Amino acid sequence: MMVKFRPYVLTLFALLLSGCVHEGLRGTGDMGLVIERTDGSILIVDHSVGKSLGRIEGLGDLSHASAVYSRDERYAYIFGRDGGLTKVDILTRKIVGRVIQGGNSIGGAISQDGSLVAVSNYKPGGVKVFDSKTLDLVADVPAKEAGETKGSKTVGLVDAPGNKFVYGLYDAGEIWSLDFSKGRTPKITKYRDTGTQPYDGLITPEGRYYISGLFGEDGLSLLDLWHTDKGVKRILGGYGKGEKALPVYKMPHLEGWAVADDLAFLPAIGRHELLVVNRRTWEEVGRVPIHGQPVFAMGQPDGRYIWVNFALPHNDTIQVIDVETLKVIKTLKPGKGVLHMEFTPRGDKVWMSVRDANRVDIYDTSTFERLGHFEAKRPSGIFFTNRAHKIGL
Secondary structure: OOOOOOHHHHHHHHHHHHOOOOOOOOOOOOEEEEEEOOOOEEEEEEOOOOEEEEEEEOOOOOOOOEEEEOOOOOEEEEEOOOOEEEEEEOOOOEEEEEEEOOOEEEEEEEOOOOOEEEEEEEEOOOEEEEEOOOOOEEEEEOOOOOOOOOOOOEEEEEEEOOOEEEEEEOOOOEEEEEEOOOOOOOEEEEEOOOOOOEEEEEEOOOOOEEEEEEOOOOOEEEEEOOOHHHOEEEEOOOOOOOOOOOOOOOOOOOOOOEEEOOEEEEEOOOOOEEEEEEOOOOEEEEEEEOOOOEEEEEEOOOOOEEEEEEOOOOOOOEEEEEOOOOEEEEEEOOOOOEEEEEEOOOOOEEEEEEHHHOEEEEEEOOOOOEEEEEEOOOEEEEEEHHHHHOOOO
16 A cells, blocks of 8 residues: 655655755744854854854864855855855755965955855965855956056955945055946945055945954044945044054954934044944944953944943953943953954844853843853854844854
8 A cells, every 4th residue: 555645744754865964854033043152163152042053063173263154145255364265054064175375364254145155264365265055166356457466455344235345455455346236246345545554444324334443553443334425534533643552462343333313433443432423424422431442342232222242351250331321331251362243133132152151141131130141162153043133253
């Protein structure tokens, strides 16, 4: 007698055989990953239940690693310090593609339509762009002019509307844009004399302004992507004028900048303070004294509080700033080596990596109480899948 299977049973069998189902059908909206920086591994995590689901190994040097996601939130692209670009399937917890595309990478981005992944390089410099499905090379853009032998380090790479990528040239003091809106041969636009040693960059949440931090001088550079004919504008010039800057133990990161109530909160290089900036005029409207040199200044999704972590010797501390009063209202001491924070999509919790304790902590953002924790090997970056739908992340 022939056994008849119902269609949904056959579909489930097919999914299981193809490796698309791991421990049952599930979505990816409450998933993410944690970088284990010294072991070349990542943890796949679930922020609804607050735990690790498993580990993926073999990703190379992750000492300064970051990640972006495909539009369906299933695949993560990990940018390693060894030049590795690794594509992982977070449902099956497997590596599905890996290329060594450079000698020293510092970050990357995924295009607006999700078809391209770009990587910025310290060595040999320049940006390489890959097909997001196959990891085949699409474009190789050296950061140097014709006839030059040495290229510039590229930094602050972000995606921008219109299938564009924008980034800074650390050695050349320039900002470049790659426009892939007309196909896979990019239109390259170069903005000269944009400041001394741009070290990182950010793009505002709606994708209009690209801001480059400058290590070689006080101030920042701003490019209005709606009106690129106006060129690059210097903002916040001389914010440390007349003051002796402190030694810089770790460069601040601009990607996790905070926006709340028409204000931007930016970490000041070599100072124990945040700069508060009016987003309409890009003028400084205040400063917030804080515990040490800030690394990340990140805003809760509801815009109420700004959470800040710090460089050595204060990297055991987190401070919370009230946006209305511009005052520090809470100081936490999770442990040495608090390297990164990540909010759950609606902001009810914040996760933080505590590297030296080999632990990830989870805090309630309304009570500031620790809700839980789990073990991780020297954790650093935390990246949830909702980043797939945010410009510049």
